[in-house]
Amino acid sequence: MMDGKFVAYYRCSTEKQGRSGLGLEAQQAAVRSYLNGGNWKLLAEFTEVESGKRNDRPKLEEAKELCRLTGATLVIAKLDRLSRDAVFLLNLKNAGIEFVAADMPNANRLTVGIMALVAENEREAISQRTKTALAAAKARGTRLGNPQGFGGAVYRGGGKAAQKAADGFASTVIPTIHRLQAEGLSMNAIAKRLEEMGVKTARGGSWTAQAVKNVLARA
Missing domain, CATH: 3.40.50.1390 (Resolvase, N-terminal catalytic domain)
Structure with missing residues (x-):
């Protein structure tokens, strides 16, 4: 069981x-x-x-x-x-x-x-077969499309170590808080649910409605 x-x-x-x-x-x-x-x-x-x-x-x-x-x-x-x-x-x-x-x-x-190694090997084999097929198509005179580029992610930094730690904690717990908000729970109810789940605050303490609001403010 x-x-x-x-x-x-x-x-x-x-x-x-x-x-x-x-x-x-x-x-x-x-x-x-x-x-x-x-x-x-x-x-x-x-x-x-x-x-x-x-x-x-x-x-x-x-x-x-x-x-x-x-x-x-x-x-x-x-x-x-x-x-x-x-x-x-x-x-x-x-x-x-x-x-x-x-x-x-x-x-x-x-x-x-x-399983991951096997899957990766299969992915590489498929990629190689695709490249071979595209090369053969190009040799036959088939016009191929141009690959699209991808934009890079933007990273933001700076601030004091304590603020960074608090922001980092907020980013980890905010998806759970948003999910609980979507269920229609109040700040007090969210704090209670987090306690029931065993989630600790950034300082290792208990959750209150204000603590939940503080995380939302950081997010």
């Missing part, structure tokens, strides 16, 4: 699937079936709606951050469906948190690391 705190992560490959719940309900059912029995608490559920071409995983990052804040275990419905996703697997392997997959309960960081 499962015990402790858990954060669930689901993934839908298209926006249509995310809206319709196609595949999502099956993942939710798998997680609840896996956790069935025992003394456990599901703190939150995060759903990633993404294209297979995207490498960023904002919802996965939020889920991992909540696990770090609360000491919860990340639970995934179906790891086998993600076995060719090197980015996801490496994110999971290097997250520094405990995780479990409902369909592969014996999976661990070593297992996921091997």
Whole structure:
């Protein structure tokens, strides 16, 4: 039987699937079936709606951050469906948190690391086959499009060390606060929920409505 705190992560490959719940309900059912029995608490559920071409995983990052804040275990419905996703697997392997997959309960960081290497090898093989096919098409006189450039991220720095630390803490906890706000909770209710989750303030103390407001002001 499962015990402790858990954060669930689901993934839908298209926006249509995310809206319709196609595949999502099956993942939710798998997680609840896996956790069935025992003394456990599901703190939150995060759903990633993404294209297979995207490498960023904002919802996965939020889920991992909540696990770090609360000491919860990340639970995934179906790891086998993600076995060719090197980015996801490496994110999971290097997250520094405990995780479990409902369909592969014996999976661990070593297992996921091997899966990531295999996935990366397959990705490189696909890339090489694509380059070969494009070179052949160009040799036949096929006109190829120009790749689009990508803009660089803007980073901001400066300020005192204490202020940087406070800003850094605010950035980690703000997604959780925003999610609780979206549920219609008041500042007092959010503070109480954070306490229940086991999240500590930047100074390691207890949450109050004012502490929540301070984090929101920094964000």
